[in-house]
Amino acid sequence: MYKAVVIGASAGGMYAIKTLLASLPGNFRIPIIIVQHLAPDSDNYLVEFLDKNTGLTVKEADEKEVVKGGFVYVCPPNYHILVEENMSISLSADEKVNYSRPSIDVLFYSAADAFQESLIGIVLTGANDDGARGLFYIKKKGGLGIVQNPSEAESPQMPTAAILEANPDHVLEIRQISKMLLQLANQNQDKNSL
Amino acid sequence: MKSDSDNTLREKIEIDLLIEAVNRFYGYDFSDYSKAHIKRRMMVFLAKHRFESISEMQHHVLHNPQVFEDFLNNFSINVTEMFRDPGFYSEFRKHIIPTLKTYPYLKIWIAGCATGEEVYSFAIMLKEEGLLSRSTIYATDFNSEALQKAGKAIYSIDTIKSYTANYQKAGGKSSFSDYYMANYNSVIIDKSLKVNVVFAEHNLVTDGVFTEANLIVCRNVLIYFNRELQDKVLSLFNDSLITGGFLALGTKETIQFSSIANKYSTVSKENKIYKKSII
Numbered sequence A: 001m002y003k004a005v006v007i008g009a010s011a012g013g014m015y016a017i018k019t020l021l022a023s024l025p026g027n028f029r030i031p032i033i034i035v036q037h038l039a040p041d042s043d044n045y046l047v048e049f050l051d052k053n054t055g056l057t058v059k060e061a062d063e064k065e066v067v068k069g070g071f072v073y074v075c076p077p078n079y080h081i082l083v084e085e086n087m088s089i090s091l092s093a094d095e096k097v098n099y100s101r102p103s104i105d106v107l108f109y110s111a112a113d114a115f116q117e118s119l120i121g122i123v124l125t126g127a128n129d130d131g132a133r134g135l136f137y138i139k140k141k142g143g144l145g146i147v148q149n150p151s152e153a154e155s156p157q158m159p160t161a162a163i164l165e166a167n168p169d170h171v172l173e174i175r176q177i178s179k180m181l182l183q184l185a186n187q188n189q190d191k192n193s194l
Numbered sequence B: 001m002k003s004d005s006d007n008t009l010r011e012k013i014e015i016d017l018l019i020e021a022v023n024r025f026y027g028y029d030f031s032d033y034s035k036a037h038i039k040r041r042m043m044v045f046l047a048k049h050r051f052e053s054i055s056e057m058q059h060h061v062l063h064n065p066q067v068f069e070d071f072l073n074n075f076s077i078n079v080t081e082m083f084r085d086p087g088f089y090s091e092f093r094k095h096i097i098p099t100l101k102t103y104p105y106l107k108i109w110i111a112g113c114a115t116g117e118e119v120y121s122f123a124i125m126l127k128e129e130g131l132l133s134r135s136t137i138y139a140t141d142f143n144s145e146a147l148q149k150a151g152k153a154i155y156s157i158d159t160i161k162s163y164t165a166n167y168q169k170a171g172g173k174s175s176f177s178d179y180y181m182a183n184y185n186s187v188i189i190d191k192s193l194k195v196n197v198v199f200a201e202h203n204l205v206t207d208g209v210f211t212e213a214n215l216i217v218c219r220n221v222l223i224y225f226n227r228e229l230q231d232k233v234l235s236l237f238n239d240s241l242i243t244g245g246f247l248a249l250g251t252k253e254t255i256q257f258s259s260i261a262n263k264y265s266t267v268s269k270e271n272k273i274y275k276k277s278i279i
């Protein structure tokens, strides 16, 4: 049973994430946590934009907030986001990782430690290699790794790096990723009701 | 790929043991810091020193005080800036400074001041508002190395461009270059800004009430603590603040869920400035 979905995106990510979330219903059971690389002084535009285009509730992650199904949590600019075993969010002002704050790797490492095999990690479009090592670690801990097909990605470098480094379970186009998430969440539900 | 759960369990045990060892031997208590954060800092330290395991790291930390110094530095994230979050400073100028001007003298506690950039930002703002000469700023941190740097007030020249931009966005009234002297690759902060500043070692986890302050500033420190420790430290601030005094936290920190919340009114929701309204 999956406890969380973590998503990392960089250049081109805004539209990729929008497409991914658009076909997920408001009652999608698994909490989704997103790192999208942003300029440190960005405003709330990304959150508002995503929230308008999905049935899920999209919000900026608050420090110590406990994540829930039906919600999408976006990391605030200029902080790293980590997730704890008790499902709560920790933010940190540590040094940049892979020249980025937030860094996808930082989220992925902490989520893999917290949720082990009950985690889905997704790497989308981007022009760097943040997320590759994190996805490797998710796989190492028994979680599921999904990467956007580089040929579809606006910037193929990040998904390519993740494929090479982490040998993901699935390489898919965005719409297929949404479908797969829906299937996995339904399995989740079936197992839950047993 | 098969689950890695044995390794995970081993690491958790090793982390708990190392935290206990550091607390019992060196007196630094990290047990109520955020678990994910602790794990991350340990892995960064492990990679830096190329230790095979956290157990091996524990041996070195416990037996070699120099390794411990480095361990402590790695744990206390000294990442800071001058006029970090310029919006905070401009709001502070607009909404808090006028009240502070009505006081005959000011005691200010800046907790978790790291290498001092925040302290000198406040000193500059107070000077421009004509308040510095009747202020005492107590600037504390639990990291003595960071405090030493803070006292020297020498910073890399590479930072100046972004600090100048911050200063302007923060509502600076003069020219930022009035406040430092450039020397090769570094700048030294003007002496006049240091006169009313007292740097002191203080551990928020284990040390007590610090001073009867009119203003306490503690930004980007509480995020590293769990809820219980946040609550404890906020109570410590409450005990150290006069009624009517102000408390300023980092933009992602809040008193909302703490036991002191009902004693405070919110002056700025966005910039996390609170006023103590009841004892």
Ligand SMILES: C[S@@+](CC[C@H](N)C(=O)[O-])C[C@H]1O[C@@H](n2cnc3c(N)ncnc32)[C@H](O)[C@@H]1O
Pocket (backbone or CB within 6 Å): A093, B076, B077, B078, B079, B080, B081, B084, B111, B112, B113, B114, B115, B118, B140, B141, B142, B143, B146, B202, B203, B204, B205, B218, B219, B220, B221, B250
């Ligand atoms: C990210 S820095 C914040 C610096 C500055 N306040 C700012 O916002 O730019 C966090 C600081 O908190 C200090 N710190 C962490 N735990 C502490 C404790 N228990 N007592 C005192 N200071 C602590 C660290 O040494 C570090 O300098």
